[in-house]
Amino acid sequence: MTAAEIFAIDVAGVTKRFGDKTVVNAIDLQVRRGEIYGFLGPNGSGKTTFIRMLCGLLTPDGGTGTCLGYDLRTQQADIKKHVGYMTQKFSYYEDLSIRENLDFIARIYGVPDRADAVQRSLRRLGLENRSAQLAGQLSGGWKQRLALAACLIHSPQLLLLDEPTAGVDPKARREFWDEIHQLAADGLTVLITTHYMDAAERCHRLAYLAYGNLLTRGSLADVLAAAQLTTWTVTGPDLRQLARELRGHPGVEQVVAFGNTLHVSGRDATRLDAVIAAVRTPRHQWARIPSSLEDVFISLMETAEDNFK
Amino acid sequence: MSNRRFTFHRLWAIVLKEFIQMKRDRVTFAMMVGIPLMQLMLFGFAINADPKHLPAVVRSADQGPFARTFVSALQHSDYFRFVGEADTEAAAHDLLREGTVQFVINIPADFSRQLLRGERPVILLEADATDPAASGPALAAVRALADTVLNRDLTGPLARLRGRAGPVEFRVHAHYNPENITQYNIVPGLMGVVLTMTMVIITGLAITRERERGTMENLLATPVRPFEVMVGKILPYIVVGYIQVTLILLAAHFIFEVPMIGSLPLLYAVALLFIGANLAVGITFSTLAKNQLQAVQMAFFFFLPSVLLTGFMFPFRGMPEWAQWVGTCLPNTHFLRIVRGILLKGNGLAEIAPELWPLLLFVVVAMSVGVKRYRQTLD
Numbered sequence: 025m026t027a028a029e030i031f032a033i034d035v036a037g038v039t040k041r042f043g044d045k046t047v048v049n050a051i052d053l054q055v056r057r058g059e060i061y062g063f064l065g066p067n068g069s070g071k072t073t074f075i076r077m078l079c080g081l082l083t084p085d086g087g088t089g090t091c092l093g094y095d096l097r098t099q100q101a102d103i104k105k106h107v108g109y110m111t112q113k114f115s116y117y118e119d120l121s122i123r124e125n126l127d128f129i130a131r132i133y134g135v136p137d138r139a140d141a142v143q144r145s146l147r148r149l150g151l152e153n154r155s156a157q158l159a160g161q162l163s164g165g166w167k168q169r170l171a172l173a174a175c176l177i178h179s180p181q182l183l184l185l186d187e188p189t190a191g192v193d194p195k196a197r198r199e200f201w202d203e204i205h206q207l208a209a210d211g212l213t214v215l216i217t218t219h220y221m222d223a224a225e226r227c228h229r230l231a232y233l234a235y236g237n238l239l240t241r242g243s244l245a246d247v248l249a250a251a252q253l254t255t256w257t258v259t260g261p262d263l264r265q266l267a268r269e270l271r272g273h274p275g276v277e278q279v280v281a282f283g284n285t286l287h288v289s290g291r292d293a294t295r296l297d298a299v300i301a302a303v304r305t306p307r308h309q310w311a312r313i314p315s316s317l318e319d320v321f322i323s324l325m326e327t328a329e330d331n332f333k
Numbered sequence: 334m335s336n337r338r339f340t341f342h343r344l345w346a347i348v349l350k351e352f353i354q355m356k357r358d359r360v361t362f363a364m365m366v367g368i369p370l371m372q373l374m375l376f377g378f379a380i381n382a383d384p385k386h387l388p389a390v391v392r393s394a395d396q397g398p399f400a401r402t403f404v405s406a407l408q409h410s411d412y413f414r415f416v417g418e419a420d421t422e423a424a425a426h427d428l429l430r431e432g433t434v435q436f437v438i439n440i441p442a443d444f445s446r447q448l449l450r451g452e453r454p455v456i457l458l459e460a461d462a463t464d465p466a467a468s469g470p471a472l473a474a475v476r477a478l479a480d481t482v483l484n485r486d487l488t489g490p491l492a493r494l495r496g497r498a499g500p501v502e503f504r505v506h507a508h509y510n511p512e513n514i515t516q517y518n519i520v521p522g523l524m525g526v527v528l529t530m531t532m533v534i535i536t537g538l539a540i541t542r543e544r545e546r547g548t549m550e551n552l553l554a555t556p557v558r559p560f561e562v563m564v565g566k567i568l569p570y571i572v573v574g575y576i577q578v579t580l581i582l583l584a585a586h587f588i589f590e591v592p593m594i595g596s597l598p599l600l601y602a603v604a605l606l607f608i609g610a611n612l613a614v615g616i617t618f619s620t621l622a623k624n625q626l627q628a629v630q631m632a633f634f635f636f637l638p639s640v641l642l643t644g645f646m647f648p649f650r651g652m653p654e655w656a657q658w659v660g661t662c663l664p665n666t667h668f669l670r671i672v673r674g675i676l677l678k679g680n681g682l683a684e685i686a687p688e689l690w691p692l693l694l695f696v697v698v699a700m701s702v703g704v705k706r707y708r709q710t711l712d
């Protein structure tokens with residue numbers, strides 16, 4: 025098998041600058057066909073810009089690569105034909121009905137048996153009896169379903185989803201993910217950006233982006249293992265006072281409050297243990313826990329920020 | 334503390350915020366400063382209800398001193414600018430129809446002889462009266478002039494020819510609009526104005542709306558080509574433009590009884606070019622404006638000179654040269670001349686050709702700016 029048959033996305037050194045600001049800095053990424061790939065990172069980390077380069081909306085300033093075997097720079101028109109892109113903000117016509125929106129998109133892509141395709145798409149997403157409703161009147165969850173239906177209507181091979189679950193309630197979010205997994209099982213490749221940690225855990229593989237740099241990637245287990253982060257939880261009285269005390273110490277990289285517990289993390293386990301041993305009193309309950317993805321990402325981001333400055 | 338009382342800090346907070354926002358919104362700010370300046374310039378300097386130096390030709394069959402005195406007196410009145418002589422009546426009428434000249438002054442062959450005999454020779458002044466406002470003041474001035482112009486030459490024994498009803502008789506022939514009906518000029522002109530206003534605003538909003546609502550990103554992610562988007566957005570409004578043209582023509586005919594001498598198919602064909610010109614301007618604004626409000630503001634900036642400097646509201650030839658140059662760059666100027674020419678003068682393709690190519694040039698320029706700008710917004 026050639027690289028293009030294995031990888032839906034295969035890019036190296038992809039860079040984008042706006043003025044003198046590097047928004048995406050030399051990113052290498054390979055996404056296998058049929059994979060759900062999570063693209064994580066804080067706001068403004070370059071996720072959307074990267075996705076826009078993948079679907080031919082922006083031309084990279086540096087780097088090379090292919091998307092579905094088409095060159096990122098020279099074959100943008102071919103990429104657009106075979107990629108479904110769901111924008112962060114709802115970007116269908118609010119003054120058109122659901123059916124009219126789907127019909128419009130189907131016409132643009134030149135979908136064969138258009139009426140049939142629209143009907144199938146409505147049925148699949150359970151929008152059949154709402155098809156005459158104006159898109160603008162739909163709730164957030166339904167808008168998201170419509171957007172998904174619209175970007176699937178031309179049977180793309182790659183689905184690029186930019187923050188698809190932002191502003192969607194947990195139940196609708198779960199249904200959305202079930203749908204994505206179903207699509208991936210049918211062979212569709214999905215690249216999805218999010219900053220929800222629970223969403224990240226539903227991806228086959230992850231990459232974490234901050235300030236335009238790709239900081240880590242791999243499966244959930246790989247990412248957690250690579251971070252080599254040690255985390256303790258502590259519960260008890262006067263946690264704010266304790267947090268202040270801990271923050272000053274070298275070796276303590278993060279002290280984060282989660283309700284009535286503090287998460288204390290550091291990459292150097294020996295030094296962290298030493299600090300904790302020094303401040304530890306019987307008033308608090310201390311326990312070592314496996315680091316969560318969130319702990320890892322915050323740690324990564326803070327390191328990246330230091331490098332960035 | 335009660336929240337029901339008026340407080341200055343809350344009022345001040347709103348005032349400050351408004352000023353900050355005003356400062357950020359450059360186009361609105363430009364409009365607040367620009368519109369008064371533009372109005373001052375246009376109304377203060379460009380517009381002149383007493384147009385002078387209007388182009389005229391003399392068709393003189395008499396080369397005698399009286400005739401020459403007469404012509405030079407007309408020239409000194411500042412209302413006429415003689416651009417040459419016409420040898421034949423047909424040549425003179427061609428110049429009038431093309432709009433190259435506004436007046437033809439016909440001096441009969443035996444002018445001097447009749448004058449000396451006290452027979453009150455007739456001078457025929459033919460005027461292009463499509464715009465009564467443009468020719469009116471000059472005609473009034475010429476009548477006053479006629480009685481006194483020859484006084485200096487009529488001395489000694491000829492002094493008897495002075496006074497009474499005047500030594501010469503003036504006859505004015507107001508072509509194309511003999512009754513000087515203002516509507517004949519305004520109603521066809523409205524076609525250009527209405528099309529400019531609606532077409533530029535509607536298309537100005539077309540792409541800005543897509544961008545403001547976020548649908549542009551989606552559209553760009555599909556395989557649709559910029560040219561397809563542009564033309565796809567323009568075509569429906571061409572239909573709208575034609576509906577407007579038809580409505581105005583119907584009203585002009587049935588309500589205002591404006592004569593329609595020329596070819597309507599020709600008018601409809603030219604209208605396509607003009608509608609295209611305005612749509613191209615709108616699309617270009619649309620790619621420049623950040624939001625719909627800015628697009629409307631830009632359209633307004635375009636609309637104002639299109640009404641004031643094109644000869645719609647005020648005589649084109651009354652304006653100073655710089656204003657005429659601005660006017661010449663606006664498509665409405667040329668379209669107005671074409672519409673009035675076709676409807677009132679019965680002009681055909683040959684006569685309107687001089688106005689046709691500037692329109693065509695405008696479409697090409699505006700359209701290429703629009704397409705170029707549209708491409709840039711991809712990245």
